[in-house]
Amino acid sequence: MEIIQKNFESFVSGLGKVIIQNVGGLGKVFAFMMSFFYWMLKPPLRLKLILEQLDFIGNKSIFIITLAGSFTGMVMAYQTYFGFQLINVDSLVGPVTAISLSRELAPVLTGLIVAGRAGAAMAAQIGTMKVTEQVDALEVMGINSVQYLAVPRIIAGTIAVPMLSIFFLFIGNVGSYIVGTKALLIDEALYFSKLGNFMFVSDIYQGIIKAIFFGFVVSVIGTYFGFSVTKGAEGVGKGTNLAVVWGMISVLVLDYFLTSFLVQIL
Numbered sequence: 190m191e192i193i194q195k196n197f198e199s200f201v202s203g204l205g206k207v208i209i210q211n212v213g214g215l216g217k218v219f220a221f222m223m224s225f226f227y228w229m230l231k232p233p234l235r236l237k238l239i240l241e242q243l244d245f246i247g248n249k250s251i252f253i254i255t256l257a258g259s260f261t262g263m264v265m266a267y268q269t270y271f272g273f274q275l276i277n278v279d280s281l282v283g284p285v286t287a288i289s290l291s292r293e294l295a296p297v298l299t300g301l302i303v304a305g306r307a308g309a310a311m312a313a314q315i316g317t318m319k320v321t322e323q324v325d326a327l328e329v330m331g332i333n334s335v336q337y338l339a340v341p342r343i344i345a346g347t348i349a350v351p352m353l354s355i356f357f358l359f360i361g362n363v364g365s366y367i368v369g370t371k372a373l374l375i376d377e378a379l380y381f382s383k384l385g386n387f388m389f390v391s392d393i394y395q396g397i398i399k400a401i402f403f404g405f406v407v408s409v410i411g412t413y414f415g416f417s418v419t420k421g422a423e424g425v426g427k428g429t430n431l432a433v434v435w436g437m438i439s440v441l442v443l444d445y446f447l448t449s450f451l452v453q454i455l
Contacts, residue, residue, distance in 0.1 A: 221335075221413045225343055228336035235341050242345030246307045250353055253302055258357040261294055262286060262364030270373050282373070283380045284387035286365040291392040295358040296351075297444055300403030303350050304436030308411035311342050312432035315415025316425040324416070339412040343405065350404025351397050358396065391455040399447050406443060407436045 265286045273279045315338055318324050324334045369375045414432040418424045 217417075218409065218413050221339075221416070222409050224335050225339055225409065228333055229340050229344070231336065235337065238337070238341035239345050242342050243349055245310070246303065246342075246345050247349035247352060250303065250306060250349075251356070253306065254299065254353050254357050255360055257298055257302060258295070258360035259364040261298065261357075262290065262361030263368045265289060265294070265361070266365040266368040266373065270369070270375075279373070280375060280379050280383050281387070282369050282375060283365065283384040286369075287362055287384055287388045288392050290358050290361040290365075291388070291396045293396075293444070293448075295361060296354045296396045296399040296403060297440060299350055299354040299357050299400060300407060300440040300444075301437050303346065303353065303404065304407045304411075304440060305433055307346065307349075308407045308436040309429050309433045311408065311411030312415040312418070312429045313425060315339075315412060316418030316428045319416060319418045320421050320425060334416070339416070342412050343408040346408030346411075347401060347405040350407070351400035354396055354400035355393075358393070395451045395455050398451060399444065402443060402447060403440050406439045410436045410439060 266282055269282045269285050270279050273281055273285075315324070318338070324338070327334045327337055366380065369380055370377050411432045414428040414435070418428040
């Protein structure tokens with residue numbers, strides 16, 4: 190009985206420490222976010238740095254977004270077709286796939302991809318600058334490190350992710366169309382007719398709004414963990430790992446709350 194009590198106390202103590210650490214971490218992230226808004230509104234606007242980050246986050250993600258989008262659309266078409274064939278409504282493959290992509294799959298998968306690719310890169314780049322004292326050098330020169338390093342990345346991420354999500358949606362629907370009409374032999378006129386009947390602009394709006402929030406949160410987390418790096422190369426690796434893990438978790442958790450809110454207003 191005494192052993193059980195000790196184990197229970199140890200479990201509760203460990204759980205409490207984890208909760209306190211995570212709540213404290215959320216507070217630090219929120220404070221970092223507020224500093225971003227403060228420095229974003231102060232001149233100068235570093236347009237060149239924003240464009241460089243747009244190229245890195247957006248253009249250099251096109252290949253993986255194309256790959257993920259096309260195969261996601263094709264798999265969705267197959268899975269939907271074989272499910273709907275059982276109840277004789279296989280003509281709804283197009284709209285169901287399009288709605289799934291526009292509302293959920295395109296923004297969420299784009300957010301996860303950017304978190305794994307760009308979020309990790311942000312943390313690694315800033316973290317390396319932190320441990321090699323380049324961040325301190327910026328401050329000595331009178332350049333605020335948050336304004337110079339974080340603001341362009343967060344602005345670029347907030348712009349790039351919805352654009353990538355729209356591209357993901359387009360490519361996914363192309364993949365669904367090819368599989369639906371060429372492999373599954375659904376009539377093309379019927380495919381587009383059903384798509385027009387069930388797909389609405391509000392579905393696309395919902396996905397774009399989600400993608401804007403995902404891009405912002407992933408960028409904030411990536412830059413925050415970059416600035417939090419300590420202890421040399423080991424710290425850079427740890428910060429990069431945390432940026433990816435928390436970026437992906439944030440996308441999935443935020444998706445639920447955004448969905449429950451957006452379905453009420455759109």
